[in-house]
Amino acid sequence: ETGVTQSPTHLIKTRGQQVTLRCSSQSGHNTVSWYQQALGQGPQFIFQYYREEENGRGNFPPRFSGLQFPNYSSELNVNALELDDSALYLCASSGQLEAGNEQFFGPGTRLTVL
Amino acid sequence: GQQLNQSPQSMFIQEGEDVSMNCTSSSIFNTWLWYKQDPGEGPVLLIALYKAGELTSNGRLTAQFGITRKDSFLNISASIPSDVGIYFCAGRSNTGKLIFGQGTTLQVKP
Numbered sequence: 001e002t003g004v005t006q007s008p009t010h011l012i013k014t015r016g017q018q019v020t021l022r023c024s025s026q027s028g029h030n031t032v033s034w035y036q037q038a039l040g041q042g043p044q045f046i047f048q049y050y051r052e053e054e055n056g057r058g059n060f061p062p063r064f065s066g067l068q069f070p071n072y073s074s075e076l077n078v079n080a081l082e083l084d085d086s087a088l089y090l091c092a093s094s095g096q097l098e099a100g101n102e103q104f105f106g107p108g109t110r111l112t113v114l
Numbered sequence: 115g116q117q118l119n120q121s122p123q124s125m126f127i128q129e130g131e132d133v134s135m136n137c138t139s140s141s142i143f144n145t146w147l148w149y150k151q152d153p154g155e156g157p158v159l160l161i162a163l164y165k166a167g168e169l170t171s172n173g174r175l176t177a178q179f180g181i182t183r184k185d186s187f188l189n190i191s192a193s194i195p196s197d198v199g200i201y202f203c204a205g206r207s208n209t210g211k212l213i214f215g216q217g218t219t220l221q222v223k224p
Contacts, residue, residue, distance in 0.1 A: 033211075042204075042215050043214050044214070045211045107155050
């Protein structure tokens, strides 16, 4: 069974650029959630995808957008990058949304915006 | 963004000591979770709690879901050096969204 994988591991961008982060969900999981974790903080929920549709969104502006593909992998896109977007971006996958199907996290992508 | 109130913020203890950390919320959750995060890694699920009052163990770890459904605690008994890391509590809403605490950094002195 393959766990959650994310790419790239690290990324450096400049202010105003756009970035795409990728996530492959754990085998058998159909739900993907994205989180932003600033240094010294807990992860903050960005949004969740279930069967290729956005299924819940946190308090993030529209320049944060996502996609889920038929194989349940997912992308997080961030436009017009700002310095405060520097963070660890975590992807988590889970099975059907019910008790017992908890989220398993990938190792994250460390994004630095200069 | 919304976060749970987790305490203490950090702990520095001697190997073999017991550890206790807790989490409180102004909102009710139906599920409480405890995760551990090592440097350069994503959070790893330690314990999941689904019922108010539930007490669950995983090896040396014990966690409880508060009766009011607004709090939870995690105990680690007889700590060892590999317990070092950051521990996060998380409450799960009906939509599956996780709300995390700020984390408790644990350091264990051999």
